[in-house]
Amino acid sequence: MGLTSKKVLLLAVFVAVALFVLTIWLWPRLSKGNWRAVLGRIGLLLATQISLFATIGLVANNSFGFYASWADLFGQEQAPGVVTNYQTGPNGTKLQMLGTERISIPGGSRPTKAGRVEKVMVHGGQSNLTSPAYVYLPPQYFQAKYAKKKFPAAVVLTGYPGTAEALYKKLAFPQTQHKLLKQHKMKPTILVMMRPTVAPPRDTECVDVPGGPQAETFFTRDLRANISEHYRVGTDAKNWGVIGDSTGGYCALKMTMRHPDAFSTGVALSGAYKAPIDATTGDLFGGDPQLARENNLLWRQQHRPAPPVNLLVTTSKQGETNYQKTLRFIQQTKSPTRIASIILDSGGHNFNTWRREIPAALEWLGGHLQADNPSAPQKDHRPKADHRKGDDRKTDRPKPDHRKADRPMPDDRRTA
Structure with a gap:
């Protein structure tokens, strides 16, 4: 029985209840002072x-999708088996079809x-992941x-x-896009749903690790090439976006x-603004402090x-623990980068909070990606200021009382 199986959960509940009842029943008999009691x-x-x-733990795992299997839980997940039915693209990319999922x-x-x-x-032909x-x-x-x-x-x-x-079972990304399409709030967009953990069980934080997994290359080069060659997807940056929660957000x-x-x-x-080391x-950076700084987003804003x-x-x-750093990230953003935000009054680091944010975030994301249609006039696809009102959501910069990005920052706010 798998880790996420309902049978496993029901068995755990049954055992817990049975042991509780057994404890109450046997406790009077074990009230003696001898060593056996x-x-x-x-x-x-x-x-x-x-x-x-x-x-x-099983209830939490089934709700939040932390681990997919027992091997995943105990860090024993093995690499995929030998592939025999690849379709190979002109650049050596490979994509194996494993089946379809019900939604x-x-x-x-x-x-x-x-x-x-x-x-x-x-x-990945370049990353070998x-x-x-x-x-x-x-x-x-x-x-x-649309053929x-x-x-x-x-x-x-x-x-x-x-x-x-969990991206389609718990966070409902496809279902949310389907609703937005019905409401004409989003252009049809292909969603490529993944874990950022491409070298399990190691958390690579999407970094090209010196002498280790080349996770950044996998996502920015190999994945895009695979998908573009096997589906009708544009190949330019304007055709591609990326959205993630927590580590995926970083x-x-x-x-x-x-x-x-x-x-x-x-x-x-x-999302966080730099990778943890634990x-x-x-x-992740092979002891290279400069490589660590290059992957620190607050540092990049000031030095690149x-x-x-x-x-x-x-x-x-x-x-959320990232509130102050998020404000700082917004304030430090300089043109031609464009920034927008969703700031809730309250909400923890969990699925419930992200489900509240995903509809607006997905609509915003889809509104700034372009289909690969050379005959259509090119529009400015940079995000525009969103002045919609709401009790707990903001999609623009913080109020003017915050420091602007182009003003010098005090020394104590330059540390990343």
């Missing part, structure tokens, strides 16, 4: 506590009505009048450890800022030219 009480308490913690959209069995989620295995992805093709992709049309695409990333399935901002030739638009839901990451890209950041005044 004492050991019995200790054993029952430990077993009951462990079963309760295991049940709570909870009305008419889900008809691609022309609901679109389709395809599970693929992506192999292999990772699964779930590609959502909107209904228009299968409709006759010759190329679509924009957005890479959708989870946090760490995260599971890619990746979205960083890859857009560092590779404006790959992505024109990036959205960070509760037991899950190891030494601003790229011509569109960025959206989200945070909460209460419940």
